[in-house]
Amino acid sequence: MRHWGRDGRGSTTWRRGLAVAALALLTAALLGLHADVPNTVGNLGSLLETFLPWLGLAVPVLLVPALLRRSATALIALLLPTLIWFNMFGGLLSDKSGGTGDFTVVSHNVAAANTDAQGTVKLLKDSGAQIVALQELAGRPLRGYETGLADAYPYHAVEGTVGLWSKYPISGVSVVDIKMGWTRAFRAQVATPQGPVAVYVAHLPSVRLRAEGGFTVSQRDASAQALGDAIEAEQLKKVLLLGDLNGTMNDRSLAPITSQMRSAQGAAGDGFGFSWPASFPMARIDQIMSKGGLKPTDSRTLGRDGSDHLAVAATYRY
Known part of the structure; x- marks a missing residue:
């Protein structure tokens, strides 16, 4: 000394x-x-x-x-x-998982440039999920997902570049206008064995870090407000949001959403659950959130596939 x-x-x-x-x-x-x-x-x-x-x-x-x-x-x-x-x-x-749940959901930005759709299909099937939400769907890859997932998920809906696959019946599909000029969000009702759940699938606008203008988020923020308003007006009590929000739970600009919903990762995860970029995850911008009494019992990321995002999964008790 x-x-x-x-x-x-x-x-x-x-x-x-x-x-x-x-x-x-x-x-x-x-x-x-x-x-x-x-x-x-x-x-x-x-x-x-x-x-x-x-x-x-x-x-x-x-x-x-x-x-x-x-x-x-x-x-x-x-x-x-x-x-x-x-x-x-x-x-x-710490590990906050809380035992078994009633159903598992997965959300994955499969990436438009993904050249291994078959690998992604296998990843999704092996996850054991009953409900799967995908973002960045387009053209030939979309047809590959529809064909590859059909046997495991008999019900599905696609609006614009986002889609929902389910082992349970889907109804009440309606586009959610998130102020982008094209469809990247919709709402559907999924009839789980435990009861109905309103499921929102969304892909908010990307953000950019530019030398001039800094962190450009204005369009993302406007879309977050529109999505938050739609979720707030939802009539069903139990609600899930699955999607690439291009923002984290700490980002104040997602407050219209995060102020009324609970993150599965924060409540039942083990670690930070970073999902992007897949090669070296630094932020969790892919989210699974809920409200209305749905209790997350587990949250995790899945292994790498051909996307630049990691898929995120959560198990819920109704």
């Missing part, structure tokens, strides 16, 4: 490492006050919230210079972002 006293220039352990301590406090502020980071310039707030869990990596990075500088001030300052991070995300690190 004597090496933690004064250094050759006379600085004490409390005076050294002030820059590291300042960066630690900045990290803590960004974690704890992320909702106050404005979106007025390049939508920086939404960009931060998309990758918010990764901000925790600043702690071990800053720990190295704090130890090298033998700075008690920096080490104490690092406790703050550590505690805030664990308060926000520590619960995701």
Whole structure:
């Protein structure tokens, strides 16, 4: 411990490492006050919230210079972002699965450029799901999914580039206008053995990170508001939302949806469940959410296929 006293220039352990301590406090502020980071310039707030869990990596990075500088001030300052991070995300690190459920659902952006539709069909069938929602359906690949899934899922509906396959009867299919000019969302009623469930399938507009304009999300945000309004007006009590929302549960811009629905991953998952990009998942932008008393008992991601997304799955108790 004597090496933690004064250094050759006379600085004490409390005076050294002030820059590291300042960066630690900045990290803590960004974690704890992320909702106050404005979106007025390049939508920086939404960009931060998309990758918010990764901000925790600043702690071990800053720990190295704090130890090298033998700075008690920096080490104490690092406790703050550590505690805030664990308060926000520590619960995701434990397995919250709650036993068996009544049915399993899968959502997957199969990717328009997917060249292995057969592999994707096998992945979906092997998942054991009773309800499957797909996004980015088009042309010949769509026909491949319809043919390949027909034996396992006798009921299906496709609207625009999104579709729903089910072992249970589907009815009441209606397009949801999410302000895009073409169809990327619809609502259907699925008659599970336990009772009816309103299922929304959606693919919100993509977001882009540009040198000019920053994080462009305006169209995605308008679509999120429209989808949230439709779900809020739903007459059935039990509701599921399956889809690629191009945003995470932390992103304030998805509040019209997330404020009224529960994430399966947050309630019954094990880990963060990152789904994109498939090669090195960094964010969970593919979501399974519910409201009205549907209880998630398990949530997970599936293995890789020919898509740039990982499929997400959840099991529910009615």
